Amino acid sequence: MSSNVWPPPPPKNESEDEKAARLAAEKEAKRISDEIDRALEHERQELRKHRPQTKILLLGQAESGKSTMIKNFQLYFCPSSFQAETVAWRAVIHLNLARFVNYLLYVLSNTNAGSGGKKGDPNKDYRMFQMRLSPLKADEGPGLRFETVPEVSVRGGTGWKAFIRGRRRGSQSRMMTNPEEVNDARRILDACKEDIVALWKSPAILALEKEGVDLHHHARYFVEHAARVADMKYTPTPDDILRARLRTVGVEEHRMVMETAAEKGEEWVLYDVGGQRSQRASWASYFEDVNAMIFLCPMSGFNQRLAEDRSVNRLYDSMELWDTVCRSRLLSKATFILLLNKADLLHAKLKAGIRFSDYVKNYDEDQPNTVDAVSAYLRKEMMEIHRVYSPRKRQLHVHITCAIDPTLMAAVLNSMRDVILVEMLHQTTLL
Numbered sequence: 001m002s003s004n005v006w007p008p009p010p011p012k013n014e015s016e017d018e019k020a021a022r023l024a025a026e027k028e029a030k031r032i033s034d035e036i037d038r039a040l041e042h043e044r045q046e047l048r049k050h051r052p053q054t055k056i057l058l059l060g061q062a063e064s065g066k067s068t069m070i071k072n073f074q075l076y077f078c079p080s081s082f083q084a085e086t087v088a089w090r091a092v093i094h095l096n097l098a099r100f101v102n103y104l105l106y107v108l109s110n111t112n113a114g115s116g117g118k119k120g121d122p123n124k125d126y127r128m129f130q131m132r133l134s135p136l137k138a139d140e141g142p143g144l145r146f147e148t149v150p151e152v153s154v155r156g157g158t159g160w161k162a163f164i165r166g167r168r169r170g171s172q173s174r175m176m177t178n179p180e181e182v183n184d185a186r187r188i189l190d191a192c193k194e195d196i197v198a199l200w201k202s203p204a205i206l207a208l209e210k211e212g213v214d215l216h217h218h219a220r221y222f223v224e225h226a227a228r229v230a231d232m233k234y235t236p237t238p239d240d241i242l243r244a245r246l247r248t249v250g251v252e253e254h255r256m257v258m259e260t261a262a263e264k265g266e267e268w269v270l271y272d273v274g275g276q277r278s279q280r281a282s283w284a285s286y287f288e289d290v291n292a293m294i295f296l297c298p299m300s301g302f303n304q305r306l307a308e309d310r311s312v313n314r315l316y317d318s319m320e321l322w323d324t325v326c327r328s329r330l331l332s333k334a335t336f337i338l339l340l341n342k343a344d345l346l347h348a349k350l351k352a353g354i355r356f357s358d359y360v361k362n363y364d365e366d367q368p369n370t371v372d373a374v375s376a377y378l379r380k381e382m383m384e385i386h387r388v389y390s391p392r393k394r395q396l397h398v399h400i401t402c403a404i405d406p407t408l409m410a411a412v413l414n415s416m417r418d419v420i421l422v423e424m425l426h427q428t429t430l431l
C-alpha cells in the first residue's frame with residue numbers, strides 16, 4: 001500500500017475507540033492546518049497594507065507606444081477588465097478606419113493617380129465614399145492636411161470608455177457625441193465596407209504607392225482588414241485593440257486591479273502621458289513618488305521627423321528626452337526600464353533597404369543594417385547616457401519590444417513585473 005496517500009486509510013480491524021481517537025486526531029490536524037493558512041493569509045494582507053502602492057510612470061515621445069504598453073499590461077495582468085472595454089475600442093477603431101479612408105480620398109483628390117473620369121473607375125468610388133462617410137467627417141473641422149492623417153484624441157480623465165459603453169453622460173470627449181451616433185457610424189461603415197475594400201485594392205491606390213506616397217500609417221492595418229472591421233457584427237480582437245490609435249492628451253491615470261497569481265487583488269497605478277512636445281511640461285509633477293519609470297523609444301523613428309516640429313529627427317528627439325529623464329533627481333530612486341520598441345517596423349524598413357547609417361551619423365556604414373546590430377547599438381548608447389548622467393548609481397533593464405504582439409510581450413511583461421516587485425520589496429525592507 002502506498003504511504004503517499006493522505007489521510008492514510010484506516011487500519012484494518014480498527015476498534016470503535018481507536019476509530020474515534022483517529023478521527024479526533026485528524027480533526028485536530030485539520031484545525032491546526034487551517035489556522036496556519038489563516039495566519040499566512042493575514043501576514044500577506046498586513047504586508048500588502050504596509051507596502052507602498054505600486055506606481056508606474058510611462059514616458060516617451062508621441063507615438064512611441066506608451067498607451068499600447070498600458071493595453072498590454074491590462075491584457076496580461078487584468079484580462080477581464082481588458083475584455084470589458086472591447087466595445088469602447090470598437091468606436092476608436094472605426095474612427096481610425098474612417099479617417100484613414102478620408103485621408104486616402106483627400107490624397108487621391110489632390111493627385112492624378114489612376115485614370116479619372118471613366119465609368120466604374122476608382123475616382124467614382126472615392127466620391128461615393130466621401131458622400132457616405134460624411135457623418136463621420138462632421139467633427140473633423142475644415143481642411144484635412146495632405147501630409148498627415150487627423151488623429152483621434154481624448155483628454156485624460158474624461159471617462160470616455162464608460163461613456164461609449166453608454167454608462168456615463170456628459171463626457172467632454174470630442175470623439176463621439178452619443179452612443180446612437182456611434183451606431184449610426186457603424187451602419188454607415190457597414191454599408192461602405194465593400195467600397196472600402198475596392199478602394200484599397202484600386203489601381204489609384206497602387207499608383208499612389210508606386211509614386212512614393214507613404215501610406216504606412218498605423219490605420220493601414222484597419223483598411224487592410226476593412227471587410228471584417230467595418231462589418232456590423234464586428235467585435236475587436238486583442239490584436240485590433242493594440243493597433244487602435246488614440247492620442248493621449250494630458251496625463252491619464254490607470255488603476256489596475258491585478259488578476260494574476262502572486263499580486264492578485266493588488267491595485268497598481270499606471271500613469272500614461274501625452275508625448276508631444278507641448279505636453280511634456282506637465283510630466284514632472286508625476287515624477288516624485290513613482291516606483292518605476294518605463295521609457296519607450298521607437299527604434300523605427302530613425303528616418304522620421306516629429307509631427308510637431310518637422311525639423312527634428314524622431315530618434316534624436318528620443319535620445320534627448322532619455323538624457324533629460326536620466327538626469328532627473330526626482331526620478332533618481334525609481335526603477336528604470338527602457339523599451340526599444342517598434343522592432344517590427346525597424347525590421348521592415350531595414351529590409352526595404354533604408355540604411356540606418358544614412359540617418360545616424362555615429363553609426364558606421366560598415367556595420368550591419370540589421371535589427372540585431374541596430375538595436376545593440378541603441379542599447380549601448382542609451383545605457384551609456386544612463387550610466388553617465390544618472391544622479392545616482394542604479395540598474396537599467398532594457399528590452400527590445402514589439403508592443404502590438406501580445407505573445408512576444410508576455411515574457412517582457414513578466415520580467416518587468418518581477419523587477420518591479422523585487423524593487424518594491426527592497427524598498428519596503430529599507431523603510
Ligand SMILES: Nc1nc2c(ncn2[C@@H]2O[C@H](COP(=O)(O)OP(=O)(O)OP(=O)(O)O)[C@@H](O)[C@H]2O)c(=O)[nH]1
Nearest residue numbers: 063064065066067068218243245248275342402403
Ligand atoms: N507596428 C508597431 N506599431 C506599434 C508598436 N507599438 C505601438 N504601435 C502603434 O503605434 C501607434 C501609437 O502608439 P501609442 O501607444 O498610441 O503611442 P503613445 O506613445 O501613447 O503616443 P501619445 O499618446 O501621442 O503620446 C498605435 O497605433 C500603436 O498600435 C510596435 O511595436 N509596432
Ligand SMILES: [Mg+2]
Nearest residue numbers: 066067247248
Ligand atoms: Mg498615448
